[in-house]
Amino acid sequence: ATKIRIGIVGYGNLGRGVESAIAQNADMELAGVFTRRDPAGVRPLGPDVPVRPLDAIGGFRDDIDVLILCGGSRSDLPQQGPALAAWFNTVDSFDNHARIPEYFQAVDQAARAGGNVAVISVGWDPGLFSLNRLFGEAVLPQGASYTFWGKGLSQGHSDAIRRVPGVKGAVQYTIPLDEAVERVRGGELPELSTREKHRRDCYVVLEEGADAAAVQEAIVTMPDYFADYDTAVNFIGEEQLRRDHAGMPHGGFVIRSGRTGEGAAQVMEYSLKLGSNPGFTSSVLLAYARAAFRLRQQGSAGAKTVFDVAPGLLSPRSAAALREELL
Numbered sequence: 001a002t003k004i005r006i007g008i009v010g011y012g013n014l015g016r017g018v019e020s021a022i023a024q025n026a027d028m029e030l031a032g033v034f035t036r037r038d039p040a041g042v043r044p045l046g047p048d049v050p051v052r053p054l055d056a057i058g059g060f061r062d063d064i065d066v067l068i069l070c071g072g073s074r075s076d077l078p079q080q081g082p083a084l085a086a087w088f089n090t091v092d093s094f095d096n097h098a099r100i101p102e103y104f105q106a107v108d109q110a111a112r113a114g115g116n117v118a119v120i121s122v123g124w125d126p127g128l129f130s131l132n133r134l135f136g137e138a139v140l141p142q143g144a145s146y147t148f149w150g151k152g153l154s155q156g157h158s159d160a161i162r163r164v165p166g167v168k169g170a171v172q173y174t175i176p177l178d179e180a181v182e183r184v185r186g187g188e189l190p191e192l193s194t195r196e197k198h199r200r201d202c203y204v205v206l207e208e209g210a211d212a213a214a215v216q217e218a219i220v221t222m223p224d225y226f227a228d229y230d231t232a233v234n235f236i237g238e239e240q241l242r243r244d245h246a247g248m249p250h251g252g253f254v255i256r257s258g259r260t261g262e263g264a265a266q267v268m269e270y271s272l273k274l275g276s277n278p279g280f281t282s283s284v285l286l287a288y289a290r291a292a293f294r295l296r297q298q299g300s301a302g303a304k305t306v307f308d309v310a311p312g313l314l315s316p317r318s319a320a321a322l323r324e325e326l327l
């Protein structure tokens with residue numbers, strides 16, 4: 001059987017993760033990497049991986065079955081998502097939750113016009129955690145749902161800080177607040193504000209001559225990302241960032257606590273413990289690339305979210321094999 005030909009757009013943490021993840025999927029192959037930087041300066045992990053300018057991607061429409069968009073959600077995907085869905089089947093990890101409805105509309109319009117499938121907001125949150133929030137409220141209509149992340153490195157928040165003028169490098173750790181977790185685990189079903197569930201710790205390397213106070217203010221007031229949280233900004237050196245903050249572990253859990261009709265207390269929980277946030281997210285992206293390819297083969301078009309994709313399409317097994325081997 002011919003393999004699904006994958007293109008990577010944007011070669012950062014996710015881009016590298018997708019390249020590594022392809023080797024774990026026998027039904028896929030890497031067609032190439034596309035970057036806005038000078039291709040000569042971008043070094044893929046494997047040998048003989050073509051790296052090309054993103055501007056040239058229009059010439060590769062017959063060579064790629066699904067593009068994985070690995071750009072940042074804060075300022076890359078809002079432009080790249082619709083532009084590329086017009087030409088290719090795409091999968092992305094767009095995670096600015098407040099902006100998902102408008103992003104869906106923009107990508108859907110482009111994908112329909114191009115006759116492509118574009119699965120947006122794939123990963124773990126949004127993504128697998130979204131699915132588990134849905135299962136929770138569908139199965140336990142009387143109850144409450146909670147999502148906790150970390151302690152770990154949020155790639156979306158780290159990317160958002162790196163886009164602030166004057167920032168040379170940055171990472172952001174998300175820390176769940178113990179009291180909130182204890183109250184939820186204790187079955188109290190508390191009403192918790194955003195600020196009562198997590199706090200955020202940022203480690204920032206400034207460009208030469210940048211104004212630290214202005215950078216700090218731009219971070220802590222940033223809508224959608226930091227404005228609703230207690231956020232600490234720590235300025236450090238480039239060497240310290242490289243030495244102490246290279247790992248990208250993360251994780252968290254979704255919990256639904258409620259009562260079924262006869263009154264019994266029920267708790268559903270889904271948790272992740274991730275040694276590498278990008279490594280895991282990339283694997284989710286590839287499973288949805290398999291589904292996007294199959295949806296296109298079935299004649300589907302337009303934008304989808306994880307709520308629209310039948311789980312069986314994610315598996316390398318056939319539908320019959322799933323019934324015989326996994327159900």
Ligand SMILES: NC(=O)C1=CN([C@@H]2O[C@H](COP(=O)(O)OP(=O)(O)OC[C@H]3O[C@@H](n4cnc5c(N)ncnc54)[C@H](OP(=O)(O)O)[C@@H]3O)[C@@H](O)[C@H]2O)C=CC1
Binds near residue numbers: 096157
């Ligand atoms: N839904 C989910 O669960 C998750 C979503 N995400 C999303 O993934 C997005 C991407 O994360 P991540 O891969 O960590 O972001 P990076 O900052 O590593 O990369 C973002 C883009 O920046 C460019 N870039 C990468 N390295 C460099 C460099 N050294 N110098 C200049 N430009 C560079 C690349 O584009 P180019 O090659 O064109 O220059 C790349 O696509 C996040 O913004 C987040 O929104 C992440 C994790 C989970």
Ligand SMILES: N[C@@H](C[C@H]1CC(C(=O)O)=NO1)C(=O)O
Binds near residue numbers: 095123149150153157
């Ligand atoms: N999208 C997140 C994945 C999870 C992590 C997270 C957070 O720490 O705020 N929110 O969602 C990421 O970019 O890592």
